[in-house]
Amino acid sequence: MDYQGFFKESLARLRDEGNYRVFADLERHLGEFPKATFRKDGAERDVTIWCSNDYLGMGQHPDVLAAMHSALDRSGAGAGGTRNISGTTHDHVELEAELADLHGKEAALLFTSGYVSNWATLGTLGAKIPGLVILSDALNHASMIEGIRHSRARCMVWKHNDLADLEAKLAELPQDTPKLIAFESVYSMDGDIAPIEEICDLADKYNAMTYIDEVHAVGMYGPRGGGVAEREGLMQRIDIIEGTLGKAFGVVGGYITGSAELIDFVRSFASGFIFTTALPPHVAAGAVASIRHLKQSDAERQGQQDRVAQLRARLDEIGIGHIPNPSHIIPVMVGDPVKCKYISDRLMADHGIYIQPINYPTVPKGTERLRITPSPVHTAEDMDRLVGALKSLWGECKLARQPIAAQ
Numbered sequence: 499m500d501y502q503g504f505f506k507e508s509l510a511r512l513r514d515e516g517n518y519r520v521f522a523d524l525e526r527h528l529g530e531f532p533k534a535t536f537r538k539d540g541a542e543r544d545v546t547i548w549c550s551n552d553y554l555g556m557g558q559h560p561d562v563l564a565a566m567h568s569a570l571d572r573s574g575a576g577a578g579g580t581r582n583i584s585g586t587t588h589d590h591v592e593l594e595a596e597l598a599d600l601h602g603k604e605a606a607l608l609f610t611s612g613y614v615s616n617w618a619t620l621g622t623l624g625a626k627i628p629g630l631v632i633l634s635d636a637l638n639h640a641s642m643i644e645g646i647r648h649s650r651a652r653c654m655v656w657k658h659n660d661l662a663d664l665e666a667k668l669a670e671l672p673q674d675t676p677k678l679i680a681f682e683s684v685y686s687m688d689g690d691i692a693p694i695e696e697i698c699d700l701a702d703k704y705n706a707m708t709y710i711d712e713v714h715a716v717g718m719y720g721p722r723g724g725g726v727a728e729r730e731g732l733m734q735r736i737d738i739i740e741g742t743l744g745k746a747f748g749v750v751g752g753y754i755t756g757s758a759e760l761i762d763f764v765r766s767f768a769s770g771f772i773f774t775t776a777l778p779p780h781v782a783a784g785a786v787a788s789i790r791h792l793k794q795s796d797a798e799r800q801g802q803q804d805r806v807a808q809l810r811a812r813l814d815e816i817g818i819g820h821i822p823n824p825s826h827i828i829p830v831m832v833g834d835p836v837k838c839k840y841i842s843d844r845l846m847a848d849h850g851i852y853i854q855p856i857n858y859p860t861v862p863k864g865t866e867r868l869r870i871t872p873s874p875v876h877t878a879e880d881m882d883r884l885v886g887a888l889k890s891l892w893g894e895c896k897l898a899r900q901p902i903a904a905q
């Protein structure tokens with residue numbers, strides 16, 4: 499086989515379909531988030547990032563940085579091993595205790611990313627619980643889907659956030675069949691939120707376990723940043739709460755929380771946990787500082803929500819359509835892949851504004867969008883510039899001046 503030729507052809511096809519990903523080369527500036535330097539073709543320019551998942555700017559919080567510096571000086575660069583073979587440092591132990599407390603659970607388990615936590619946990623439960631059927635929301639993240647596939651467990655996909663469809667699927671299964679309902683709280687591309695309480699009611703009725711991905715909600719919702727389930731007083735009704743340390747907490751890593759037995763089970767059987775080097779201790783220390791800060795401070799959450807409300811109102815004033823949703827994610831609808839990319843390119847080139855275009859297959863065709871994530875560190879001037887730039891580009895591209903519903 500001509501391997502290099504195969505790679506080339508596959509990539510050419512991807513380009514033809516408009517799905518080839520180009521990364522923005524950014525250097526973030528500490529103390530000046532969301533400002534960064536963007537480099538391309540030997541040139542560089544200052545940009546303002548409007549699409550980061552460092553939702554609260556915790557990646558530059560002084561407490562987080564101090565904890566990371568101190569752990570780096572105390573313990574050095576890496577963990578030195580897998581968790582089982584010398585890689586469990588006291589920072590990891592403290593972080594798992596902090597996470598269990600955040601979600602009101604008996605125990606927590608760290609992974610190297612949110613992706614790995616979903617993949618490894620669902621993969622392990624699906625493979626090891628005899629006869630388990632996993633009921634998966636149609637818009638679940640790729641990491642959940644891959645984990646379920648990898649497990650080879652039977653999977654029933656229910657229509658997104660559709661309780662009637664979920665119930666119909668649960669009712670098809672014998673009462674004594676083991677079942678797991680897997681879903682998210684805040685869905686990242688539309689920003690809509692699952693009916694968590696009703697899902698828990700169905701889980702009780704049909705004797706199913708529940709698994710929630712709160713990746714876009716931890717740190718962001720609830721009085722202590724425990725997520726939407728905390729805000730709604732539902733943490734105790736969910737068996738497994740999964741989250742990330744890489745978004746609102748500003749660092750990197752993923753985790754699950756649950757009963758002591760469940761966590762011990764995944765710890766003991768999940769190869770994606772067992773056979774990989776542990777996170778560096780300073781990453782764990784930074785995450786502990788971030789979680790502790792957001793447990794007692796509402797200022798970042800409040801600042802962020804204020805900015806989101808302001809931007810939504812400004813978009814409404816100038817008639818730019820965005821999906822109305824109850825979360826912090828503002829999907830500004832373009833509905834055309836070429837225009838979406840064009841607008842993103844012009845924002846960068848003419849206005850120093852970086853918003854990555856979101857096209858198919860990340861979202862369905864016809865719903866191409868700019869996913870805007872305001873943060874408490876965006877200033878009023880940043881917002882004026884963004885709104886002005888969008889207004890002129892919407893005029894230039896002759897885009898519809900009314901809300902476009904999510905599909």
Ligand code: PMP
Nearest residue numbers: 611612613639686713742744752
């Ligand atoms: N779940 C969801 C819903 C996500 O959007 C993402 C990442 N975008 C992940 C899990 C993976 O988390 P991480 O980035 O920590 O790997």
